[in-house]
Amino acid sequence: MTLLMAACGPNPNAKKLDTSSEGTIHISVDETYKPLIDSEIKVFESLYPKAHIIPTYKPEADCFKDLLNDSARLVIVTRDFNQEERDYIKKTKITPNSLLLAWDALALVVNNSNPDSILTMDQVRAIMDGTDTERKWQLVFDNANSSTVRYIRDSINKGKPLPTTTMAAKTNPEVIDYVSKNKNAIGVIGVSWISDPDDSLAMAFTNKVRVVKLRADGGSEFVRPYQAYIGIGSYPLKRGFYYCLKETHHGLGTGFATFLGSYEGQLVIKQARLFPARLNVVFREANLK
Structure with a gap:
């Protein structure tokens, strides 16, 4: 009975899954956005000290290659998934997720x-x-x-x-x-x-x-x-500014993507001179003297 209970216990060698606020992941980012994403990661990691986002900045085409061959589960790019990419990901029993973050x-x-x-x-x-x-x-x-x-x-x-x-x-x-x-x-x-x-x-x-x-x-x-x-x-x-996500569980990719669309993440986007898509922005006329 003791041996049976030990065999059914937790596997100490099992890999621990990251969560939305803890762990380490690699992401691929369109190199156009390096100044912005460096700032976003700095703020995110200050809010969640146990989270570590490691970005690789490269041409957009290479970012999508990383996503499709499982080198990265989150990419930050200038376009949404096309239909061919969505169909390919769905064949792996994963639902692709994306969002317009800014203009x-x-x-x-x-x-x-x-x-x-x-x-x-x-x-x-x-x-x-x-x-x-x-x-x-x-x-x-x-x-x-x-x-x-x-x-x-x-x-x-x-x-x-x-x-x-x-x-x-x-x-x-x-x-x-x-x-x-x-x-x-x-x-x-x-x-x-x-x-x-x-x-x-x-x-x-x-x-x-x-x-x-x-x-x-x-x-x-x-x-x-x-x-x-x-x-x-x-x-x-x-042009648009998107995240595209392919994640099998609610992990750190989801957590960081959610942060980018949050109020705090959108304020960082505003500071980088892009136009936030998830904030309610009101235009008012003003007279400058």
């Missing part, structure tokens, strides 16, 4: 000495597909497989290829550095990389490059990617 934007940045810092969307399309005959731009992205490249190809070029002279600078900081040193360069980058977190008015951008003002099709004014313009849709290069 993000792509910023176009040029050298500080470049006079061309105001563009219409027709001009942007001509730059992106290489048909601009007025000026020879050096188009610079962070990575050939990045979400910024996918957005420009799908939403701006409508399938047309990028110019053959397009350059991949490997990382977002390298895009900024290259543009700051080359007058004819125009970089495409996530807005959180060029926002100044120390600006008391939450309106400043880095002074290393100039952020281009854009006018939407049918729009009446040229605007930069400030939060209000992203929120109301006046800024045209707008």
Whole structure:
């Protein structure tokens, strides 16, 4: 009887499952969001000291590969699951979960000495597909497989290829550095990389490059990617910011994803200059004297 009871006892070698507030997990994150997710993890781990989120920042396409091959159960990206991905995950008896967390934007940045810092969307399309005959731009992205490249190809070029002279600078900081040193360069980058977190008015951008003002099709004014313009849709290069989750139990992936959509997590998103999708934001007119 003693031996039987011992055999039925807990297995000391059994792996302990993480919970929504305790344990260690690896996640994959679109490298566009490194400044934001670093801040989110810092706040989350301060609230839950027994939780440890280990992020790997990489191109968006690689994030989804990690999710599908079980290298990561949570990814932070710029799009939702497509139908093929949802069907594949459901075949493994797991329900895929995702949520729009915020509205993000792509910023176009040029050298500080470049006079061309105001563009219409027709001009942007001509730059992106290489048909601009007025000026020879050096188009610079962070990575050939990045979400910024996918957005420009799908939403701006409508399938047309990028110019053959397009350059991949490997990382977002390298895009900024290259543009700051080359007058004819125009970089495409996530807005959180060029926002100044120390600006008391939450309106400043880095002074290393100039952020281009854009006018939407049918729009009446040229605007930069400030939060209000992203929120109301006046800024045209707008995209979503999502989490995509594949978890077999209510674990740390679920806990961190839930935090990102919570009031505290949304405040961190607000500070990173994205427009929070889970907060009730009210716009009011104000007269500045």
